Amino acid sequence: MTTGEPSFATPSSPSLDTETSTSGHTPGARFWPLSLGAVGVVYGDIGTSPLYAFREALGQTTANGVQAEAVVGVVSLALWALIVVVTIKYVLFLMRADNKGEGGVLSLMALAQTAVGKRTALVFGLGVAGAALFYGDAIITPAISVLSAVEGLRTAPGLEHSVSPTALILLSLVILVVLFAVQARGTARVARLFGPICLVWFAVIAGLGVHHLIKAPGVLIALDPLHAVRFATGHGVTGLFVLGSVFLTVTGAEALYADMGHFGRWPIQAAWLFLVLPALALNYLGQGAFALTMLRQAGGAPLQNMDWFFMMAPDSLRLPLVILATAATIIASQAVITGAFSLTSQAIQLGLLPRMAILQTSETQAGQIYLPRINLMLAVGVILLIAIFKSSSALAHAYGLAVTGTMAVTTSLAFLVVWKGWRWPLAGVLALVVPLLLVDLVFLGANALKLLSGGFVPLLLGGACFAVMATWVRGGKLVANKIRRDSPPLSDTIAMLKLRGPHRTPGVAVYLTADADRTPGALLHNLKHNRVLHAKNVILTVRTAPSPRVAPEARARLERIDEDFSRMSLTYGFMETPDVVRDLRAARTPELPFDIMATSFFLGRRSVVASPKSPMPGWQERLFIALARNAASPTDFFHIPPGRVVEMGSQIGV
Numbered sequence: 308m309t310t311g312e313p314s315f316a317t318p319s320s321p322s323l324d325t326e327t328s329t330s331g332h333t334p335g336a337r338f339w340p341l342s343l344g345a346v347g348v349v350y351g352d353i354g355t356s357p358l359y360a361f362r363e364a365l366g367q368t369t370a371n372g373v374q375a376e377a378v379v380g381v382v383s384l385a386l387w388a389l390i391v392v393v394t395i396k397y398v399l400f401l402m403r404a405d406n407k408g409e410g411g412v413l414s415l416m417a418l419a420q421t422a423v424g425k426r427t428a429l430v431f432g433l434g435v436a437g438a439a440l441f442y443g444d445a446i447i448t449p450a451i452s453v454l455s456a457v458e459g460l461r462t463a464p465g466l467e468h469s470v471s472p473t474a475l476i477l478l479s480l481v482i483l484v485v486l487f488a489v490q491a492r493g494t495a496r497v498a499r500l501f502g503p504i505c506l507v508w509f510a511v512i513a514g515l516g517v518h519h520l521i522k523a524p525g526v527l528i529a530l531d532p533l534h535a536v537r538f539a540t541g542h543g544v545t546g547l548f549v550l551g552s553v554f555l556t557v558t559g560a561e562a563l564y565a566d567m568g569h570f571g572r573w574p575i576q577a578a579w580l581f582l583v584l585p586a587l588a589l590n591y592l593g594q595g596a597f598a599l600t601m602l603r604q605a606g607g608a609p610l611q612n613m614d615w616f617f618m619m620a621p622d623s624l625r626l627p628l629v630i631l632a633t634a635a636t637i638i639a640s641q642a643v644i645t646g647a648f649s650l651t652s653q654a655i656q657l658g659l660l661p662r663m664a665i666l667q668t669s670e671t672q673a674g675q676i677y678l679p680r681i682n683l684m685l686a687v688g689v690i691l692l693i694a695i696f697k698s699s700s701a702l703a704h705a706y707g708l709a710v711t712g713t714m715a716v717t718t719s720l721a722f723l724v725v726w727k728g729w730r731w732p733l734a735g736v737l738a739l740v741v742p743l744l745l746v747d748l749v750f751l752g753a754n755a756l757k758l759l760s761g762g763f764v765p766l767l768l769g770g771a772c773f774a775v776m777a778t779w780v781r782g783g784k785l786v787a788n789k790i791r792r793d794s795p796p797l798s799d800t801i802a803m804l805k806l807r808g809p810h811r812t813p814g815v816a817v818y819l820t821a822d823a824d825r826t827p828g829a830l831l832h833n834l835k836h837n838r839v840l841h842a843k844n845v846i847l848t849v850r851t852a853p854s855p856r857v858a859p860e861a862r863a864r865l866e867r868i869d870e871d872f873s874r875m876s877l878t879y880g881f882m883e884t885p886d887v888v889r890d891l892r893a894a895r896t897p898e899l900p901f902d903i904m905a906t907s908f909f910l911g912r913r914s915v916v917a918s919p920k921s922p923m924p925g926w927q928e929r930l931f932i933a934l935a936r937n938a939a940s941p942t943d944f945f946h947i948p949p950g951r952v953v954e955m956g957s958q959i960g961v
Contacts, residue, residue, distance in 0.1 A: 341574035346509070347501025349566045349575055350583045351639030352448055352559025353393070354505060357512055357587065358455040358616050358632060361385065361594045363703045364552035365612055368545060372609035375602055377549075380538025382595035383529035384553040386588055392714070392750075396743050397563045398579050401717065402572050404724050409855035409882060410567035412437035412713060413653045415720045417853040417881060422728030430723065431780075435659060437716035438650060439772035441561070443709035443765030445647040446688035448558070449486070449640035451706055454479045455699035456632040462617040463626045472697065479693055482633070486640060487686040493668025493675050501638045508635040509586035511628070515619055516586075516593025523596035523603075550753035551707050556591070558710045559639070561717065565646055568855060568882070594619060644685060649882075651681050656851045656881040658783060659776045661938035665884060676884075688768070701761060707754035709765030715747040774927075775934065781923065782931035785961050786915065787821060794825040797846065801872055809840045814905040816841035817891070819941070823848045823874050829909035832955035840871070841907070843899060848876045849885055849945065856880035863894035873899060887945040908952045910941055918960030928961060 361381065368377035402410065406418040416434025420426050457479045460470045520526065528534065539546045563575055597619040602610055620628045654660040666677045696702045722740045725731050731739075754762060820827035823846050834840065857880045866874040875894070879885050888903060895901040915935040921928045942952050 341570045342578045343502035345570040345575045345578045347505045348642050349562050351642045355452050355636050355639050356556050357590045359699050360555035362615050364549050367548040367552050369612045378595050378598045379529050379534055382591055383535035385556045385591045387532050387535045388557050392557045393560045397560050398576050401564050404721050407854045408568050411565035419720045419723040421853050422724050433716050433720055435776045437713050440709045440712040440769040442772045443768035445643045447706050448643045450689045450692040451699050451702040452636035452639050453482055456636040459617040459629040462614055464622045483689055490682045491677055504634050512590040513586040516589035519593040519596040523599045526595040547753045554707045554750045648676050648678050651678055653881045661934045662944045664939050704757040704761030705764040708762045711751040711754050718744045718747050778927050778930045797826050800826040809838050812839050813842050815843040816907050817845045817847050818909045819847050828911040829955040844872050846874045850878045852878050852880050854880050855882040862890050885945050908947050910954045912954040912956045914958045916958050916960050921961050
């Protein structure tokens with residue numbers, strides 16, 4: 308990780324992380340609180356899918372009205388999607404592929420790089436693509452979730468004709484604007500309510516499902532997977548469109564894996580197996596049972612698709628259900644927003660994005676962070692989506708591609724981890740991973756049919772994010788290579804200083820640089836302009852390990868070069884926030900006391916400008932320059948007191 312100029316983070320040895328994995332058993336005293344927390348944070352997105360998933364999937368079959376065969380087929384597809392994609396793939400398989408207890412696509416990318424032994428273009432491309440698609444998901448989820456809950460007002464007695472579509476849009480926008488506005492204040496105070504609210508939510512949706520399942524138990528034949536297979540394969544293109552909408556039942560499954568480090572594997576698995584999965588299965592069965600009951604009551608007359616989730620509730624409970632659903636969707640949106648903050652922080656540490664301001668919103672919880680730029684980007688994106696699509700049904704067409712793409716990327720990276728990291732026989736890996744990847748690709752193909760009706764939106768968002776990350780990495784490499792060519796070896800500079808020693812001044816000078824073998828530009832400029840050298844000089848490099856955290860005792864590495872110069876490296880995990888001053892104090896010695904009042908930090912502030920011989924296309928060169936100019940100050944990012952910093956400026960062409 309560089310300091311004054313943009314750079315590409317170089318992973319260091321994974322052995323630096325000596326923390327115990329959190330993916331094992333959680334102590335009994337913390338198991339239930341963590342499980343309750345997982346219910347609120349991890350399952351908010353997938354837990355609110357019943358609001359629209361069954362309606363949208365059944366809507367693909369209703370050209371001639373709702374049919375009993377379609378009801379059973381959609382319910383069967385929904386149930387087996389939950390079983391195969393979420394339970395088997397994520398809960399039972401992928402959660403074992405943890406990176407020191409952490410999950411998520413970037414964590415898996417780092418794990419795959421370690422397994423392969425180097426950063427390859429394939430692993431890098433998959434990881435960046437998965438991260439880019441996640442941002443598309445993070446923008447669509449709040450929009451469709453909150454809008455689908457608010458639309459339930461149209462089913463409340465007395466409000467059927469008094470609530471206009473414009474009013475629903477405005478109410479949704481108000482809720483979301485307030486949600487994004489409070490991010491800067493942090494969510495620690497209200498987060499404790501997430502678990503209990505979602506617990507009530509799952510109990511309610513399960514109860515609604517049981518209520519109707521008792522009236523029409525015949526829908527239980529949907530538990531036979533043959534109904535799902537026959538319906539998907541026997542209805543041609545319609546079956547593919549239904550598959551694309553059925554995938555809405557498993558959106559949010561990636562959160563199972565991404566949030567593993569916050570709650571541990573066992574609490575997340577227990578919450579899914581014993582609460583969330585049964586509640587979702589009962590609700591989808593209940594919606595199917597309610598649809599079959601309505602078909603019987605219609606007596607053969609055409610039955611149009613409707614908002615099955617809210618209509619299955621008694622009239623007197625419909626408005627309270629809308630309020631509860633809105634609270635659940637706000638929690639789901641909050642979880643996705645927080646996930647975007649966490650993913651961005653990881654991407655910055657891994658060198659995939661330029662430095663951004665990262666603010667801590669809690670004094671006790673390190674994971675409570677706020678990124679103003681990302682928050683603004685998400686808010687603008689969500690508002691535009693609601694303004695353009697105007698309904699949850701229209702947004703549903705845009706939802707699946709981002710999620711299916713991320714899932715396919717995750718499965719592909721898991722293949723490399725199991726094969727190269729776990730050293731399974733190739734035949735065994737293929738037997739396990741290929742069927743899961745085929746399921747992902749089938750869903751991806753089904754959602755691709757919605758490309759022109761809204762599916763292009765997440766692809767555009769993901770493509771833009773991919774372009775930003777790829778540009779930052781490529782530009783960073785070019786800058787690093789040019790700096791290396793233009794900077795003399797540190798050993799040559801030290802030898803020259805012994806022959807012609809400049810004026811000496813007391814204290815310690817810390818020169819931050821990306822390449823500890825080359826003379827930092829700030830040191831050269833200091834010698835050229837100020838003609839002084841401090842009594843003690845430290846060449847400091849900040850690195851990022853391919854693991855989430857680094858043990859404190861493995862943080863600092865100090866090498867004495869001679870009586871004037873030392874070389875030091877500080878290594879952080881990709882989920883940690885660098886704090887240079889804190890860790891220099893922890894590493895101080897009698898020779899290097901690191902008294903902050905007697906220590907000066909020299910940073911090379913390089914201004915990136917266009918070059919007529921740039922190997923990058925013009926658009927990419929302009930994008931990289933814009934990213935570099937808007938990167939956060941290294942002084943703030945590395946938590947260095949501004950009063951102790953000297954910045955030495957220069958220009959460099961790309």
